[in-house]
């Protein structure tokens with residue numbers, strides 16, 4: 001009885017923290033938005049970027065916001081991208097794999113590009129072409145990459161890079177966690193070689209694929225359970241913060257006005273968003289996860305115990321809930337509760353400067 005009461009109190013405490021963070025509401029008034037008309041672009045916030053270079057493997061399912069995330073990652077000198085892995089998710093692997101390969105060539109990311117899972121660990125695939133277009137990139141067609149996929153599948157590449165980096169490797173996971181979970185299952189010693197996994201996914205404030213579930217979790221809840229139980233330091237950047245990064249078409253016009261070598265891609269995706277009936281702007285979910293690795297103050301996190309429901313056919317399948325860690329424990333993740341929108345937008349503007357420079 002005491003235990004359940006305590007758990008209730010813990011949940012209330014975390015809920016209280018979430019309420020204080022203003023989840024679900026508009027950006028805090030003190031967050032100046034450089035991309036708004038009249039925003040101050042002369043004094044962009046700097047945050048506190050990591051010194052780097054941080055060796056990373058980016059696991060993704062491109063994906064329109066994955067494309068922005070890769071573009072941001074490639075523009076950040078703090079990241080040493082050792083490999084990019086593709087997983088089915090926003091579109092089938094037949095699209096996300098070639099998209100990852102083409103994006104890396106287009107953005108100048110010179111690393112192995114591995115294909116991974118074509119289906120979740122133990123369920124049918126769910127894709128999201130309704131939000132990302134039939135090819136996953138909003139119909140944007142990239143040049144022939146002129147390079148081939150890595151000979152290793154994603155899980156083997158991830159393990160190899162982790163061992164090679166001697167415990168320093170970080171994983172940035174921007175799609176369903178199938179590839180990462182498969183690697184953890186195949187290589188039981190993998191956790192000792194991983195410094196951190198940063199994941200885009202989850203929501204405590206309603207879903208975007210069902211009323212309760214966020215897409216990346218809903219796609220493969222069992223994979224999330226594997227990763228949450230792995231003991232690897234985990235930062236979770238979910239809809240509670242990413243939805244606050246929504247950029248209207250007016251915001252995007254300001255962001256994209258400076259021409260550069262990534263403009264065709266980034267503008268093409270923004271133009272595609274303008275044609276959607278659901279949401280005419282862009283929520284850069286995945287890019288915020290990348291930003292949090294490069295410049296940690298862009299999100300404020302709190303230790304939490306995150307739980308994922310894996311109950312196919314039920315209304316709560318893929319739902320995530322969080323409680324405060326038990327006393328003296330650290331929880332299974334650092335959960336992002338607040339976002340510094342001004343800093344995030346400043347990072348996006350610097351990305352555009354990077355591509356404008358050649």
Ligand SMILES: [Ca+2]
Nearest residue numbers: 063066174175
């Ligand atoms: Ca994604």
